[in-house]
Structure formats: C-alpha cells, structure tokens
Amino acid sequence: MARNSYSIGILLIGLAALLLLGKLGFFHVLLSFFWPLVLLIPGLLFHVFFFNRSLPAGVLVPGGILTTYAIMFFYCNIFGWGSMSYLWPGFILGVAIGLYEMHLFDRGSDRGVLIGAMVLGIISAVFFGLTLLIHLGIYVIALILVVAGLVMIFRKRNVW
Template sequence: MKNGKVIYGIFLVGIGILFSLQSIGLIDNFWSFSWPLLLLFVSIGFHLGFFLSGAKKQQAGLLVPGGILFVLSILFMFEEMTNWSFSEYTWPFYIFAVAIGLFELWLFGGREFGLLIPIFILFGLSFVFIIQNLFTFNVLSFWPAILIIVGLFLIFGRTSRTSKDI
C-alpha cells in the first residue's frame, strides 16, 4: 500500500506544480491539453487495478470503464490538438469506445459467447459510420441491400442438420 501512496503523492505534486506554473503564466492554457491526460490516468488505474489483483475473472469488470476511458482519452487528445475541427467525423469513436471496453471484458472475463453480440453490433455500427464519414456517398443507403442479402443467407444458406432439426 505504501507504493500506492507514493505514486498518488507524486501524481498530485506534479499536477499541483503544473497548475501553479499556469497560474503564474509560465504555461499557457495547460488545462485544455491536460484534461484528456486525466482520463488516460484513470483508465490506466482501472487496468492496473485489474492486472495487479491477479487478473481474476471476477475483477474483469474494471476493464470496461478502463477501455472506454482509454479510447476516449486518445480521442479527446486528438480533438484538442486539432481544435475540435474533426469532431463531426470522429463521433463514431464514442460507440467504438464502448465496444473496446466490452471486448476487454470478454477477453479477460471468461469469454462468454453472449457478450460477443453487443460487441459486434457496436463495432459494426461504429465501422459503418466511420466509413460513411470517410466517403462522400451515403453508406446507409445500402442498408436495404444488406438486409436482403442477410435474409437470403438465413433462408437459403447451408445449415448443419442435427437430429433435433429433423
């Protein structure tokens, strides 16, 4: 526990020094670039909490907010560096962040099949919206064709027949 106190102490002293330097004018606009770092440190704290506890499956829930905050901190750092000029294109990464958090839960928490369903839905949605933002044509106009193809596959696709199906 003593190592934890030292780490938190160093962190608080560092933050205090940076804010002091900003208040006397040596650092200009520190907060606009530092607040995503706070999210990153909290994310790292969640991940360290999981891995330092022995990476037990029961503690894997710590990885959900850890993964979400990690992706969001990287996104917010990018947005702050570009003065939020790409935010109309980067909004699907909010959905992607939740998918990453759930994926970490699946990966380290027992790999339950049911958890893959929301993960793939969220990954798929974020992927479609990112592609839509990258290209000038509207990808969503292809949804009816995608639904028809998936429906035809479900109707006519190969299935493995078992004794229960017959």
C-alpha cells in the same frame, strides 16, 4: 531560527513563482491541453488493477471506454475540435472496446458480451466509413479513378 527563516524564504519564492506562472497563463495552457489525462489515468489504472488481479474483469469496460475517449480528446486537442465531426463514431467504439476487453480477459463472460462488442464495433466501423466518405468523398472517387486508370494502362493486353 535561521533554519526556519530559510525554509520560509524558499516557500515564499516558490509561491511567488507559482503566482507568476499562473498570471502568465502557464497553467491555463497546460490544463487546456492535458485535461484528457483526467480520463486517461483512471482508464489505465482500471487496466493496471485488473492485470494485478486487484479488481474483477468488469472494470475493463469503463477502462476501455475512458482510454478510448481520452485518446479521441487528445487528438482533438492537437488537430482541432472540428475533427470531432468525423471522430464521433469513436464514442460507440469505446463501448465496443470495453466490452471486447471484458470478453477477452474474463473466462466466465457470457457470449452476449462478445456479440454486443461485435455489433457495436461493426456499427462504429460503418459510421466511420460513412463519415469519411461524406467528408472525403471526392478524394475517394478520385483515388478509385486513378486506380482504375492504372489497371487499364498496366494490365495484360488480350488479343481479341
């Protein structure tokens, strides 16, 4: 009987600690920051199961997509959701990464998979470039002017 009450006492103390942590907002902060793990864990498990030869290569497509999106969402959790205004081409990139992984590791994949991955990757890169140019355009122009000035200063002088 004493052993049973000891176990119940520890259980009650643990339950009280969980209630207090919940009331202090510990779980809210933890879940609001680490919720992208809901995407990252299945994405990584798809990769693990494929490389352990448990699942076919087709699981690399959702694995690549979920892993890419989870990384983007972690970035937004750390640096703020305003950064999604220039990270949005990553949604296209996630599909390109998934398709490219499938092409890379599946010997029987069609050439169309590679073409689709490359087209989506190029579209994503173009959108990333345009988005960064729009958001950081003045800095890019200033950098180009500084480089042009340095080239003019340090180039070999030709006698005309």
